[in-house]
Amino acid sequence: MPGAGDEAGAAGYRPLLFSIAYGMTGSVGDAEDIVQDAFLGLTRAHQAGTAIAEPKAYLTTAVTRLGINYLSSARVRRETYVGDWLPEPIVVSADDPGPAEHAELADSLSMAFLVLLEALSPVERAVFMLREVFGYAYPDVARITGKTEVNCRKIFARARQRIADGGQVRDSPPPPARRAAGEEFARRFFEAAAGGDMDALLGMLAPDVLLLGDGGGKAQTFGRLLAGRQRVTRLLAGTLRRGRSIGVSLRLAWVNGQPGAVMYDAEGRVVNVVELDVADGRVQTIRTVANPDKLGHIGPVSDLTRLPENEN
Structure with missing residues (x-):
């Protein structure tokens, strides 16, 4: 059956996909749902006979775009939130490390960093995070977000400036402690x-x-x-x-x-x-x-x- 092996191998991308989805949403449950939806899309594509040359690229794109859609609908909820908004915490303890995708979450996705990202539009957040946190090259960022490479460069520069203008030094992600x-x-x-x-x-x-x-x-x-x-x-x-x-x-x-x-x-x-x-x-x-x-x-x-x- 076409794609069965690819889907089994694609499971190894879950930590990366969860990190992207969580970075976009700040929500553990919604991030897990987005990752699951992306895998369902991959399964349906294979069932329809569509050849997916690069499952990782397909899944990364799906997760990012689902995250953009999520943020577009979540904006009103955030504006009416009671009190200070903080992301859902990712907790890793020695005796209960939790799911692998949680345990392997990039340290750069601290609460401070995620709060800073709230100042960005959904597309700005996606471009900034893919480039700044996960190190994607501009051609890849453009492919994932559906924007031109030139546009992505402008979006990234604008997002970085907005974060610099809106935050104090203390709000920047602290150096990862040992x-x-x-x-x-x-x-x-x-x-x-x-x-x-x-x-x-x-x-x-x-x-x-x-x-x-x-x-x-x-x-x-x-x-x-x-x-x-x-x-x-x-x-x-x-x-x-x-x-x-x-x-x-x-x-x-x-x-x-x-x-x-x-x-x-x-x-x-x-x-x-x-x-x-x-x-x-x-x-x-x-x-x-x-x-x-x-x-x-x-x-x-x-x-x-x-x-x-x-x-x-």
Whole structure:
């Protein structure tokens, strides 16, 4: 049967395809759906007798264009989102690495980077990501997006300028921390916070550290944008101390290529995910995702911080 072998071999492209789809959408579930739709398209093409010379090129193009369509329809939802929007976290832990396509996600797709991409149009985002993150040459970017090579060069330059104009230096993707060093830093950080060691915690935070929380109007978070070492220290220490008193525990994890943790309630259900942006030995930004709609792919979700429906 034509294409059967190609489809089996094409399964090896799933990590790349998922990374592209996730980079476009910021959603784990939607990225998985897009990848699945692309493979269904490949299967249907083979069943129709269409020869696919390069399955990888076919699938990459399909995923990118499906991502562009997704963003075009998601724009209105993003504009009406309650509070700060953060992408669904990709969590990788030593004892539960998750699906291979998640575990192999490029470290460059940090939360900070994905938030920056929100300023771009769907086509700008696709061109910028294919070129900047995945290193595609302009002729390939043009083929994938259906634009001319000249147009892609202009789109990329415009997208890069928009990101440079709209973001502060702190919002750029931090240099990838070494895994072991990052996890050790996170361990000391969360131990200091939970134990109320204010001096140690202050020393691990940048003076102008930022804390952002995404509850989506459905869950309590650490709060919306909070700035300053003293304020963040008091809030973190108080929140983790109260959480521990009601059975909340945390497990260190690698979150979107950065050190972080997943918090669980007394029944082992996910409460939230915390990502730490660390540079120069200090935490520059803390991002927490508590929106229950963004945590289901990690495990059963707690109702500990869920807001009543009439507060949404």
